[in-house]
Amino acid sequence: MRKALYIPLYKVRKKGNGKGTEHTSGKTPQGLLWPRTGPFTPAGHFPAWPDLRILLFFLLITACGNRASSKQAERTAEPGQTQPVKMKIETGADRxxxxxxxxxxxxxxxxxxxxxxxxxxxxxxxxxxxxxxxxxxxxxxxxxxxxxxxxxxxxxxxxxxxxxxxxxxxxxxxxxxxxxxxxxxxxxxxxxxxxxxxxxxxxxxxxxxxxxxxxxxxxxxxxxxxxxxxxxxxxxxxxxxxxxxxxxxxxxxxxxxxxxxxxxxxxxxxxxxxxxxxxxxxxxxxxxxSCANYTKDMPYELPVKPSPNLPNAQAINLYPSTCLFEGTNVSEGRGTDKQFQVYGSPYLSQKDYPFSFTPKPNSGSKSPKYNGKMCHGEDLSESKRLSRIELQWLIRAYAHTANRSEFFTDFFVKLAGTKALQQQIEAGASEDEIRESWKKGLQEFRKIREKYLLYEDA
Incomplete structure (x- = not known):
C-alpha cells in the first residue's frame, strides 16, 4: 500500500524564548475543518495524494478566484489611467x-x-x-x-x-x-x-x-x-x-x-x-x-549641511526649538557631534537628567560652552519630526536648574524677539498658556505671508 506523505498545515511561534523559534503543532486551529473523505490524516495535516473529488473541488475554487481577481484588475486599471510619478525636487540653481x-x-x-x-x-x-x-x-x-x-x-x-x-x-x-x-x-x-x-x-x-x-x-x-x-x-x-x-x-x-x-x-x-x-x-x-516639483509639506533633507553646527535633518528640525538654549546657561550641544540635538549643563542634576555629555573643541566650535565640563541633560536625536516649536525642554530645564537667577542671559531676548517669553517661563506659565499668547500674532502674520507664497502650503 502506498504511504501518505504528511505536510504541516500551519505553524505557530513559541513565545517567551526571545529567539522566535517555530515548531509544527499537532493541533488543528479551532474552527478550521477539513474534509475527511480520503485516508485518515492526523489533525493538522493533509495527505500529498488527496481524493480526486477534493482535488477537483479546490481547482474549481482556485479558477473562480483567479477569474474574479482578473476582473477586479480590469476594473481598477481604467483606460488612460497612470500611476503618479514621484518627481525629484529641482532647486532654482538646478534650473x-x-x-x-x-x-x-x-x-x-x-x-x-x-x-x-x-x-x-x-x-x-x-x-x-x-x-x-x-x-x-x-x-x-x-x-x-x-x-x-x-x-x-x-x-x-x-x-x-x-x-x-x-x-x-x-x-x-x-x-x-x-x-x-x-x-x-x-x-x-x-x-x-x-x-x-x-x-x-x-x-x-x-x-x-x-x-x-x-x-x-x-x-x-x-x-x-x-x-x-x-x-x-x-x-x-x-x-x-x-x-x-x-x-x-x-x-x-x-x-x-x-x-x-x-x-x-x-x-x-x-x-x-x-x-x-x-x-x-x-x-x-x-x-x-523658483523650485520645481516642491510643496511645503514635503520632507527635504539637505545634500550639504547649511552651517557647521547643523549636521543633519534632525538638527535642522530641532533648531527652532533648541537654539533658544543659546540664550541660557544651558549648552545646546556645540562641541559634540549632536549639535542642537542634545542640551545640558553642569547645573542640571544627574538625578533629574541621567544623560550626560562633555563639550570639546571641534570643527563647528573652537571654544564651546562648558568646554571640558560634564553636562547633564537630554538627548533628542531620536525624537520624532517636529511640526511646531517645542518649549517643554526649555521650561523643564529652567525648573530644574541649580540657580534660576542665572539661567537666562541677555541674548535670550534677542533670540525670542520679545521679553514676554522669558517672563512667562519665570512666572511658571505652562506651555499651553504661552502658545495661546502667540495665536493672534501668528494669525496676523499668516495673512501677510499668504500674499508672497510661491508654493502650495502645508
Whole structure:
C-alpha cells in the first residue's frame, strides 16, 4: 500500500524564548475543518495524494478566484489611467535654462557658501559648486560675497569672517559678516547683476535672511539687479513662535515675524520688498528662480549641511526649538557631534537628567560652552519630526536648574524677539498658556505671508 506523505498545515511561534523559534503543532486551529473523505490524516495535516473529488473541488475554487481577481484588475486599471510619478525636487540653481540667459554678457557677483550647489545628474547624486559651474559655462563671475561661516563654511557661529581670495578659483571673496554686513557701493561698482544662492532653514535667527535684507538694500540703492535662486525650506511645514517686537531688532532678528516663518528664501525676498522693510522703503529689482516639483509639506533633507553646527535633518528640525538654549546657561550641544540635538549643563542634576555629555573643541566650535565640563541633560536625536516649536525642554530645564537667577542671559531676548517669553517661563506659565499668547500674532502674520507664497502650503 502506498504511504501518505504528511505536510504541516500551519505553524505557530513559541513565545517567551526571545529567539522566535517555530515548531509544527499537532493541533488543528479551532474552527478550521477539513474534509475527511480520503485516508485518515492526523489533525493538522493533509495527505500529498488527496481524493480526486477534493482535488477537483479546490481547482474549481482556485479558477473562480483567479477569474474574479482578473476582473477586479480590469476594473481598477481604467483606460488612460497612470500611476503618479514621484518627481525629484529641482532647486532654482538646478534650473539653469531659467537664469543663464539673464547672465550672458553680464558681470556677475554671487552671494554663496558650501550650500550653493548644482546637481550634475538626473538622480540628484552628484553636484558641483555654483561658482565652479558658472565659470565653466563661461559666465563672467567677478567676485564672491560670503555670509556667516564664510564661503567655504568653516568659521564658527559669530566668528568674524575676513575678506580674502578663494584658492580654487582665484576670485576675491568679500565678507558680509562682521563689520561689513552690507555690500558697499564700491564693492558693487564692477557688477551688473548679483546672484543670491544660500540654503536657508526657515528660522528668524538663522542669519542668512538678514544677509538677504542687506544685499537687497544695497542692490536697491545702487540700481543693481538681484537674482535669488530659491531652495526648499526644510522647516517649511510649520509657522510658529512669538512675533519679533521692533525694539529687539538685531542681526539675529530683523523683521516682525515668528521664529519659524514657513517660507523659502525666495518668498521671503518678496516679503521684504512688499512690506517695505528696506531702509526708506526702497525696492530691490529682484527676480526669483523658483523650485520645481516642491510643496511645503514635503520632507527635504539637505545634500550639504547649511552651517557647521547643523549636521543633519534632525538638527535642522530641532533648531527652532533648541537654539533658544543659546540664550541660557544651558549648552545646546556645540562641541559634540549632536549639535542642537542634545542640551545640558553642569547645573542640571544627574538625578533629574541621567544623560550626560562633555563639550570639546571641534570643527563647528573652537571654544564651546562648558568646554571640558560634564553636562547633564537630554538627548533628542531620536525624537520624532517636529511640526511646531517645542518649549517643554526649555521650561523643564529652567525648573530644574541649580540657580534660576542665572539661567537666562541677555541674548535670550534677542533670540525670542520679545521679553514676554522669558517672563512667562519665570512666572511658571505652562506651555499651553504661552502658545495661546502667540495665536493672534501668528494669525496676523499668516495673512501677510499668504500674499508672497510661491508654493502650495502645508
Amino acid at each position: 539653469t535654462d531659467a537664469y543663464l540667459p539673464l547672465l550672458q554678457g553680464k558681470r556677475v557677483g554671487i552671494v554663496a557658501n558650501p550650500t550653493s550647489i548644482i546637481f550634475r545628474d538626473a538622480k540628484k547624486t552628484e553636484y558641483t559648486h555654483m561658482v565652479d559651474s558658472l565659470l565653466k559655462l563661461g559666465i563672467s563671475v567677478q567676485k564672491v560675497f560670503a555670509p556667516e561661516h564664510g564661503f567655504r563654511g568653516t568659521a564658527d557661529a559669530g566668528e568674524a569672517v575676513k575678506d580674502g581670495k578663494d584658492p580654487k578659483t582665484g576670485l576675491p571673496v568679500i565678507s558680509l559678516y562682521g563689520d561689513n554686513k552690507k555690500p558697499r557701493q564700491e564693492q558693487l561698482k564692477d557688477i551688473d547683476v548679483l546672484i543670491f544662492d544660500l540654503q536657508d532653514v526657515g528660522v528668524r535667527f538663522y542669519t542668512y535672511i538678514s544677509t538677504l535684507h542687506y544685499v537687497m538694500e544695497a542692490c536697491a540703492e545702487t540700481g543693481k539687479s538681484l537674482i535669488v535662486l530659491d531652495r526648499p525650506n526644510p522647516n517649511g511645514h510649520f509657522v510658529d513662535g512669538p512675533i519679533l517686537e521692533p525694539k529687539y531688532k538685531s542681526f539675529v532678528g530683523m523683521h516682525p515675524i515668528p521664529i519659524a516663518h514657513g517660507m523659502t528664501i525666495g518668498e521671503y525676498a518678496f516679503m521684504i520688498n512688499g512690506e517695505k522693510w528696506l531702509a526708506n522703503g526702497v525696492q530691490c529689482p529682484v527676480r526669483v528662480i
